[in-house]
Amino acid sequence: EPIERAPGIRGLSGTLRADESHGELNVDARDMAFELPRLFRDVLTADVVAGTVQWDLDDTGAFIFTDELRLEGDDGRASASARLHLPRDGSLPVLELSARGENLKVSSTGKYVPGHKLSKKTLAWFDRAFVDGRIASATFEMNGPVRLFPFRNDEGTFTATAKVENGALAYHDAWLPATDMDADVSFHNESMVARVGAASIGGLSTTNAIAEIKDFKEAELRISAETRGDVKAALDFLRASPLVATLREQLDQVEGEGALTADVKLLLPIKNMDARDVQVSARIANGTLTHASVTEPVRAINGTFAFRNALLARADLQGSWLSGPLNFTARLRDRASSELTATGRAQAPQLRALLNVPPQIAIGGAADWTLKTTLSVSEVEPSERRFHLSANLTDFALDLPAPLGKDVAERRMLDLDVSVDAQDRAVVRGELGDVRALLSLKREESGWQLDRGGVRIDGQPASVPSHRGLRIEGSIDRFVLDDWLALRGSGKESGKPLSHYLQAANVRVGTFELFGYRWSDLRGVLQATPSGWRVDVDGPDASGQVLIPESFTGSVPLRVAMEHLMLKKAPRDDRPHREDTQTDPRKLPALDVHVMDLHMGARSLGAFVLSASRVPDGVRFDEIRI
Numbered sequence: 154e155p156i157e158r159a160p161g162i163r164g165l166s167g168t169l170r171a172d173e174s175h176g177e178l179n180v181d182a183r184d185m186a187f188e189l190p191r192l193f194r195d196v197l198t199a200d201v202v203a204g205t206v207q208w209d210l211d212d213t214g215a216f217i218f219t220d221e222l223r224l225e226g227d228d229g230r231a232s233a234s235a236r237l238h239l240p241r242d243g244s245l246p247v248l249e250l251s252a253r254g255e256n257l258k259v260s261s262t263g264k265y266v267p268g269h270k271l272s273k274k275t276l277a278w279f280d281r282a283f284v285d286g287r288i289a290s291a292t293f294e295m296n297g298p299v300r301l302f303p304f305r306n307d308e309g310t311f312t313a314t315a316k317v318e319n320g321a322l323a324y325h326d327a328w329l330p331a332t333d334m335d336a337d338v339s340f341h342n343e344s345m346v347a348r349v350g351a352a353s354i355g356g357l358s359t360t361n362a363i364a365e366i367k368d369f370k371e372a373e374l375r376i377s378a379e380t381r382g383d384v385k386a387a388l389d390f391l392r393a394s395p396l397v398a399t400l401r402e403q404l405d406q407v408e409g410e411g412a413l414t415a416d417v418k419l420l421l422p423i424k425n426m427d428a429r430d431v432q433v434s435a436r437i438a439n440g441t442l443t444h445a446s447v448t449e450p451v452r453a454i455n456g457t458f459a460f461r462n463a464l465l466a467r468a469d470l471q472g473s474w475l476s477g478p479l480n481f482t483a484r485l486r487d488r489a490s491s492e493l494t495a496t497g498r499a500q501a502p503q504l505r506a507l508l509n510v511p512p513q514i515a516i517g518g519a520a521d522w523t524l525k526t527t528l529s530v531s532e533v534e535p536s537e538r539r540f541h542l543s544a545n546l547t548d549f550a551l552d553l554p555a556p557l558g559k560d561v562a563e564r565r566m567l568d569l570d571v572s573v574d575a576q577d578r579a580v581v582r583g584e585l586g587d588v589r590a591l592l593s594l595k596r597e598e599s600g601w602q603l604d605r606g607g608v609r610i611d612g613q614p615a616s617v618p619s620h621r622g623l624r625i626e627g628s629i630d631r632f633v634l635d636d637w638l639a640l641r642g643s644g645k646e647s648g649k650p651l652s653h654y655l656q657a658a659n660v661r662v663g664t665f666e667l668f669g670y671r672w673s674d675l676r677g678v679l680q681a682t683p684s685g686w687r688v689d690v691d692g693p694d695a696s697g698q699v700l701i702p703e704s705f706t707g708s709v710p711l712r713v714a715m716e717h718l719m720l721k722k723a724p725r726d727d728r729p730h731r732e733d734t735q736t737d738p739r740k741l742p743a744l745d746v747h748v749m750d751l752h753m754g755a756r757s758l759g760a761f762v763l764s765a766s767r768v769p770d771g772v773r774f775d776e777i778r779i
Contacts, residue, residue, distance in 0.1 A: 154188070161188040165202075178206045180222070194276070195264040199226040214240040228264070229257030229288065245298035247309075252293040259286035259320050270303065275372045278423045284330060286320025303343040303369070313340040317347075324364065324374060325421055325429075327395045329355045331362075343368045349378070355393065356386025372423040380417055384409035384440050396431070396463045411440025411454060433460040437470070446600075448506050449475055458483065464530045465491055475499035475507065477519060483528070490529040497522055501549070513640050515552035518561050521545045540571040554636035556588055556610050556629060578604075591615040592623075603654055610660065622656030622681065630663040638705075650703045656681040671723040684709050694719040702742055706767070710743035717750040718761075738771025751779075 154161040164185040170177050182202040204222035208215055217237040224231045233252035240246070262283040266276065295302075297309010304311055320334035334352035338345070349362035362378035385408065391397065392404050415435035422428045440454035456470035468483035477498030485491050499507075501516045510516060522544040544567040551559050559565050570582040577596035583589070591614075592606030603623065607615040611627035618624040658679035665675045675692035685702040697715030705711070746763040764776040 162186070163188075174210050176208045180204055180206060192267055193264065197264065199224045201225040212241070214238060214242075227258070228261040230255050231257070231291075233293075245300050247297060248295055248299050250293065250295040254291040254293070255289065257288035257291055257315075259283045259288060259317060267302065271369055272372065272424060274424045275369060278372070278374075281326060282323050284321035284323050285332075286334065287318050288315045289318050291315040305343050305368070305370075307342075311340065311342050314338065320352075322347075322352075322364075324376065324419075325395075325426060327426075329390055329393050331359065336362075343370065345369070352378075354380070355390045357382035357390060366423075374419075374421040374423055376417070376419040376421070378417045380413075380415045382413055384411045384413050384437065384442070387413050387415075387435075395429075398463075400463055406445040407442060409440060409442045412438040413440070429462070431460065431462050435459070440472075449503055451479060456481075461485075462530065464489070465493070465528055467491075468493075475503035477503075486527065490527055493526050493528055495524045511640070515550075517550040517552075518548045520549040520567075537572050537574045540569075540573075542569040542571070543567065553640075554633055555631055556586060559586075581606075587612040589613065589615045591617050593617055618657065620656055623654050624656060625658040625660060625679075628661040628663075631666075632660075632662045632664070633666045635667060635669075652681045652685055652703050655679075655686070666723050669723055670720050672719070672721070694721070697748075705740055705742035708743065708767075710745040710766075713744075713746040713748065715748045715751075717752070718748045719752040721754060739769075741765075741767075741772050743767050743772065 162185070164182055165180065166182045167178055167180040169179075180202055183200065185199050185202045187197045187199075202222070202224050204219055206217065206219045206222065208217045210216075215238075217239070218235060220234050222233050222235070224233075231252055231254035233250060235251070236249040238247045260283055263276070263279040266279050271279075292312075292314045294310070294312045297304055297311070301308040302311060315338040317334060317336040317338060320336060321330050321332045322334060323330040331349070331352040331354050334349055336347050336349040336352075338347040345364075345366045347362075347364040349359065349364065352359040352362060358381045359378045360381070362376065364374060364376045366372065366374050388404060388407065388409055391400065397404060413435060415433050418430075418432040420430035434457070436457050437454050441450055441452050442454060443450040451472045451474045454470055454472040456468070458468035458470060459466045464485075465483045466485050468481055470481040472479045472481070474497055477500055479495065479497040481493070481495045483491050483493050498519055498521050500519050504510070504520070505516060522542065524540060524542050526538065526540045546559065546565040546567055547563070548561060549559070549565075550561045551557065565586055566584070568584045571579060573579045579594040579596075579601065581590070581592040581594060583592070587610060589609045589612065590606060593604045594601045595604045596602075605617055605619075605621050606623050607617050608623060608625045609615045609627040610625065610629050613627060615626075658677065661674075661676045663674065665672045665677070672690075672692060672694040675690055675695060678689045680687045682700070685700065688699045688701060690697060690699065695715060695718050697713070697718070699714075700712035702709040702711060744763055744765040746761065748761040751758040751761040758779050760779070762776060762778040763774070765772045765774045767773075
């Protein structure tokens with residue numbers, strides 16, 4: 154058993170010859186164990202130990218030496234020669250050791266690390282880092298005072314080399330290990346360098362890698378490597394890394410493919426892995442990225458990008474999206490944030506699919522767009538994320554009634570500012586011509602839904618109403634309700650009715666048109682009801698109330714109760730540019746009309762009552778009374 158500084162030995166056998174000045178031990182042992190707790194944490198064992206150990210004693214001290222000592226065991230084979238001087242004057246013992254090994258186990262490395270010289274965290278890293286592999290050959294040279302190892306001030310020399318084949322290194326317990334590793338590892342005094350010819354990390358191939366610890370006391374592992382692989386393998390690597398804590402939302406929804414090359418630099422403080430520094434400079438060729446919530450993938454991605462830890466620090470990427478060119482750049486703002494800018498040109502058919510534009514709304518041409526946002530990483534969760542989208546719609550056609558519709562070559566800009574907070578709520582501020590919008594959205598299981606919002610159609614700032622849904626305000630020169638009603642579709646679409654969203658309106662219209670008739674200088678106040686809308690109107694041509702059903706093909710009639718109503722045909726030259734078709738009577742609603750004072754042009758008709766019900770071929774007039 155070991156006693157203080159003296160080692161413990163079990164299973165030693167051989168022949169001993171000694172006198173007062175000289176001794177010789179011919180060792181021929183089987184299943185020998187060597188134990189020295191102050192230096193090695195494990196009991197070192199060998200199946201076979203053979204060789205000759207000699208010593209000389211004189212007035213200066215003791216000299217212990219061997220020209221060859223052979224060891225064989227589960228950890229491999231080794232042979233060594235050594236000279237140890239133990240001075241009588243109290244000066245430090247000096248060891249000169251030379252050893253060779255072959256067919257050694259990489260996983261046994263931790264056993265032979267001097268435990269009294271390294272911190273607990275560094276020793277723990279040695280225990281888990283060297284996972285598997287074979288050391289085809291190794292050398293070990295030491296010359297100096299043992300107690301001053303590892304000779305930081307050059308009091309002696311210590312060198313060791315190892316040629317590793319098919320090794321596995323778990324350099325960080327939260328990252329995928331390096332496997333299939335061929336490396337040349339060298340130690341010099343307090344430092345270590347591993348030069349890796351080839352290795353695999355997940356689905357990525359690594360070449361020309363260097364892993365270095367300059368001083369085991371500081372225990373900072375620095376790794377540089379050239380990596381090649383597929384974008385998919387790189388995403389899988391990130392999902393299995395500590396960076397997923399910051400990037401989880403994006404990584405969970407993104408898939409990709411394409412060739413990827415990268416230069417990787419890692420600084421891993423073994424005593425404090427949370428203080429790691431990760432730098433990746435990468436190039437992608439002919440890549441494709443898909444996002445779970447976006448119908449159109451980004452294709453033909455080429456260019457470069459760089460990460461600093463979880464922050465996208467730089468990017469210059471080109472690709473194709475929405476059948477148009479895409480450019481993406483990223484630039485650092487400070488150590489914790491970067492500015493991202495994407496520009497592109499989107500074609501109308503792809504925009505229809507992306508935005509799920511209803512089939513009854515025709516769009517055409519293309520739009521140039523720019524999206525900007527700031528990406529931040531910090532220990533504190535950001536309170537909100539901001540995005541700014543601007544689009545030049547000059548080459549884009551939108552077949553909507555005024556004030557939203559436009560023709561190709563008509564200059565119009567769209568600007569959207571979006572703020573998303575940590576509680577899955579968003580605020581959208583938008584401008585399109587004279588239309589201003591302020592919308593509050595919330596994310597539900599089915600996606601983003603409108604909570605409430607305000608729209609102004611006169612260029613004035615919009616405000617959010619206190620009630621749920623959408624409120625429209627302002628003044629407009631001309632409003633053709635026929636065109637807007639035509640956008641309701643077939644009525645067979647799934648989802649919530651239009652009245653769920655359009656809750657209120659208070660507008661003044663210079664010219665209002667419906668069913669081919671025109672009213673001037675009309676003010677309308679709209680309020681949603683369980684079955685549609687109630688509209689109170691007031692103006693020189695009309696005054697009263699209209700109840701508009703959600704569906705014209707249902708059983709609820711369109712109810713009109715007017716104090717006075719003047720019917721004037723809209724001149725055909727002033728009719729909207731939308732397709733001029735005859736009204737299909739099967740699409741007319743049931744009617745319940747009461748007018749106290751009706752005028753048809755210049756003719757006064759007095760009180761008017763009309764009742765009509767729906768039949769398969771259209772409507773049946775049940776009562777007409779003047």
